Amino acid sequence: MKKYVGIIGSGLLAVIVGVVLAVQISSTAGSDQGGLVPYSKLKDYEVALSETREEKEDALEELTILQERLAAIEREMAAEDAVIEGLLSDTEKYRLLTGAVDVRGPGITITIKDPVITDEYQDDISVITYHYEELLSLVNKLKEAGAEAISINDHRIVQTTEISLAGQNININGSATAPPYHIKAIGNPTTMENALTIRGGIIETLKKTYNLTVELQSEENIVIPRYSGVINFRYAKPIEEE
């Protein structure tokens, strides 16, 4: 009997090693996101991204200038007609309210970063991306605290803005975004800060429950970019009030 102990032992060991290998392989299968890439490669993407962003800013500026020229012609014409003048000044007011123009003012900025990665497979899904409803809730709380203009990663939050999970990213205004998230809000900085940092409030939840890094800062002057998309109403038609 004794001479078999060694064989059985090594047999068992082989089985255990086999099982461990199988578990290892199956648990990483399908997530080819794992593995490491040299950091220097990321730099190229950083450069490409900032170039595209600059391009976007230039294009937006050009568009704004064109729209100002159009508005100047419209105003010139409206000077002759009081009704049209009224329509124009209402349109201008609505454009300001609905995020069609850049705005500046005092407010707060919030930065939300994913927890520091401690092992190689942990970062397959970003914590904040998976819990995107916390971003939705944060925006709602900012509005409750009187925010007048809000943007997330420079995407202006307007009436039609959705914040939804699409694949591995959060879509805002139909564009894919990725962490870290920079949220800007114009309004009363003290009210907004105190509303968010209340004990058991949203900031504490983000920090304690989800282990996210959250930085909040009051600022004197924040610029929030305009909405860059086009909104067309195909279904909704205004009802004339008698």
Next chain:
Amino acid sequence: MKKRIVAAFLISVLIGIMLVIQARSSGGQMIYTSRKAISDYKTMIESEQETVKNINRQIEEAVQLLEQYESYEKDPETDIITQNILEEYEKYSILAGACKVRGPGVEITVDDGKRELYVGENINNLIVHDIDILMIINELKRSGAEAISVNGQRIVDSTAINCSGWTVRINGQTYARPFTIKAIGNGSRMVSNLLSQNGYGTSLREWGVIFTIEILDEVEIEAYSGNRELFYAGESGGKEKKE
């Protein structure tokens, strides 16, 4: 024999130097990063490029319109300027919630569940919370809703929805259950997003909350009743403007 010791010593020194260089050159930063970070950058670059394209299309349109505007004096018959002013006015007054609107859409009713609680079950499972309403509105927006109201309150840019005890506050007004949400837009798209297998309506039903949705040919949505004014935000700073 001594040669070997010297060689081993030299190799050790070399390895030591290499290690130091490696550590120095990364400047305390990570040398490696995850594939997810790379794919995040790729997605962001693509989405920014898409935005640039979109803006360029708007620029083209503006240039065309400007040409038409400038040639207007030659041909005052086609009053393109007034027409455009009216279109823009209509668009932005819908967006700002300044007018009542009508169109096809859906009507949703959300109410606290009526079934008996399981032993030890938390009553919160059956109750409608502010996050539920927020998520439904968010899903409607994702499905292209053009105008939304909750219990008659038009949802505008600044609308916040918050639970305050037993009631929910929308646009600063207080409401209690049940909640009626109306939305104008593509009805079947809104229904399929909310009632899909992972849809928010489906998961509310699984919790035991009452959730019904109906496609209607005509939905009427009230105008925003408040008076919105900006005190902090402005094109050149809100406070300066006030002075």
